[in-house]
Amino acid sequence: MEQIxxxxxxxxxxxxxxxxxxxxxxxxETLLDNESALKTYATRLRDQLTGAVIAGIHSASAAxxxxxxxxxxxxxxxxxxxxxxxxxxxxxxxxxTPSFPGILVTLEYEFIVYKAALLADSDSSNGxxxxxxxxxxxxxxxxxxxxxxxxxxxxxxxxxxxxTYCSPLRLPSALLCSGxxxxxxxxxxxxxxxxxxxxxDVIKELQLTLSFSPSIAPALRSLNVSIAxxxxxxxxxxxxxxxxxxxxxLQQKLRSPLxxxxxxxxxxxxxxxxxxxGSATDQRARQHVRLSKVACAAFVLGSEGRMKLVVSANxxxxxxxxxxxRDSSFQRALRASETLLRAVVRRAAVGEQTT
Numbered sequence: 001m002e003q004i005x006x007x008x009x010x011x012x013x014x015x016x017x018x019x020x021x022x023x024x025x026x027x028x029e030t031l032l033d034n035e036s037a038l039k040t041y042a043t044r045l046r047d048q049l050t051g052a053v054i055a056g057i058h059s060a061s062a063a064x065x066x067x068x069x070x071x072x073x074x075x076x077x078x079x080x081x082x083x084x085x086x087x088x089x090x091x092x093x094x095x096x097t098p099s100f101p102g103i104l105v106t107l108e109y110e111f112i113v114y115k116a117a118l119l120a121d122s123d124s125s126n127g128x129x130x131x132x133x134x135x136x137x138x139x140x141x142x143x144x145x146x147x148x149x150x151x152x153x154x155x156x157x158x159x160x161x162x163x164t165y166c167s168p169l170r171l172p173s174a175l176l177c178s179g180x181x182x183x184x185x186x187x188x189x190x191x192x193x194x195x196x197x198x199x200x201d202v203i204k205e206l207q208l209t210l211s212f213s214p215s216i217a218p219a220l221r222s223l224n225v226s227i228a229x230x231x232x233x234x235x236x237x238x239x240x241x242x243x244x245x246x247x248x249x250l251q252q253k254l255r256s257p258l259x260x261x262x263x264x265x266x267x268x269x270x271x272x273x274x275x276x277x278g279s280a281t282d283q284r285a286r287q288h289v290r291l292s293k294v295a296c297a298a299f300v301l302g303s304e305g306r307m308k309l310v311v312s313a314n315x316x317x318x319x320x321x322x323x324x325x326r327d328s329s330f331q332r333a334l335r336a337s338e339t340l341l342r343a344v345v346r347r348a349a350v351g352e353q354t355t
Contacts, residue, residue, distance in 0.1 A: 003083040004104045007311070009117055010337055014143040015151065016169040016305040018348045019118065022162035025135030032101055032132055038079040042105075045157055046077035049107070049150075072110025080104050082117070100345065101131055102139050107150075116154060117143040121345040141348040142166060143307075169305045169348050173290040176301050177259055177276050179340050180206075180294050184236065184258065186336035187329075196233045201329045202298045202336070204229050208262075209293035210274070211303075216288045225262075235261045298333060299340060307344060309337040 028037040050073075082102045102119035118139035120131040131138055142158075144151050155166045187202055188195040206227040212220055227235060235258050259276055266272045276291040292303040300308040311334050 002080055004080045006082050006100050007334075008104065009082075009100070009119075009143070009341065010309045010311040012115065012145055013300075013306065013308045014117075014145055016171070016307055016344065016348070017142040017144065017155070017166050018169045018351065019140055019142050019158070020165040021136045021138045022118075022158070022164050023136045024162055027161075029134055030132065031137045032081050032103070038081070038103065041161065042077045042079040044161065045079075045105070045154070046074065048157060049077070049153065050074055071112050071114075074107065074109055076106070076108040078104075078106040078108075080106070082119070100341065105154075107146075114147075114150060115143075115145045117141075119143065119341075119345055121342050121349070138349075141169070141345045169344075171301060171303050171305065171344070171347065173276055173292070173303065175343065175347055176291050176294050176303065179301055179343055181258060182343060183298065183336045183340050186339050187332045189332055189335075196236075198329045198332050199236065200229050200232060202333045203232065204297035206232060207293075207295045208276075208291060209295075210276075211290050211292040213288040222292065225266075227262075235265075237261075299337065301340075301344075309341060311337050 022031065024031055024037065027040065028034055031037055080103065082100060082104055099122045100119045101122050102117055105116040105118075107114040119141040120139050122131060142155075144154065146154060158164050158166060184199060184203075187199045189198075208225045208227075210223045210225060212222065237257070263274050263276065266274055272289075274289050276289075290303070294301045298310055300306065312330055
């Protein structure tokens with residue numbers, strides 16, 4: 001059975017959904033390692049997409065989304081298991097080996113290829129037993145790169161065949177903050193002498209989007225805060241204690257000082273009291289101002305449920321970034337992207353808790 005390298009999850013813009021467990025006991029006892037089962041569901045999906053059902057969707061959604069009319073005929077529908085990493089990755093302990101068991105669904109049309117991925121995290125505390133039990137499989141994160149009409153068709157297919165519930169996955173402000181800080185810490189990798197160079201090489205310019213409650217800013221929906229590459233290192237540097245930074249929690253102090261420094265800067269220069277990471281004691285800031293998007297050259301995370309993890313393909317034959325050696329900015333970016341993806345998978349697994 002052909003398996004897919006988890007690295008194919010990178011460099012693609014995804015829409016995020018949460019899935020309840022997939023129940024498949026009426027068809028098969030196992031799913032992830034069952035070639036026959038995956039082929040069966042691929043055939044069912046292909047039949048649905050090429051049958052009369054899709055014609056009704058075309059006419060019903062023409063005003064909203066005409067992308068499907070430009071795809072051409074469906075040539076192939078594949079369901080393939082995702083491996084823990086490529087053989088080359090596993091051959092070296094210095095290589096990153098992502099561990100995201102799941103299924104990659106590929107829809108190859110004449111003029112375009114669409115993809116979806118159903119993922120779990122085998123490094124979670126529950127391990128493999130929680131991911132796949134007899135007669136059901138828990139793949140909590142659904143990633144789709146589909147036009148809207150096709151996405152709804154696919155979700156309906158999952159619901160009908162696996163009795164699963166699918167809901168949009170919203171990312172709270174605290175997760176966007178912790179995700180960025182976790183990514184930065186992964187790039188630091190022990191705070192080596194070249195840590196700042198790695199961070200600047202990978203992240204480059206950082207843009208944060210702040211969203212405001214209409215009750216306090218009816219004419220201002222959002223505000224973009226851009227941190228230039230040359231200024232990034234300054235915000236990542238531990239600075240002297242200030243009144244604002246003293247309000248940060250112990251949890252915040254254990255992470256990167258980025259948001260503590262940024263909050264202090266905005267309070268000092270713009271008189272804006274913010275609580276982007278959920279660690280401040282000011283309840284008004286937490287209620288009315290939130291971080292809704294983090295975007296940089298390395299990744300994009302949006303509170304509405306969008307994600308893109310960028311890992312450069314600028315590698316030599318051994319997988320090392322050209323000119324940087326094996327422990328390169330590429331390898332650090334790869335590890336950081338895997339860490340960020342794992343945080344999103346775990347968010348999907350625990351559900352839509354209020355933060």
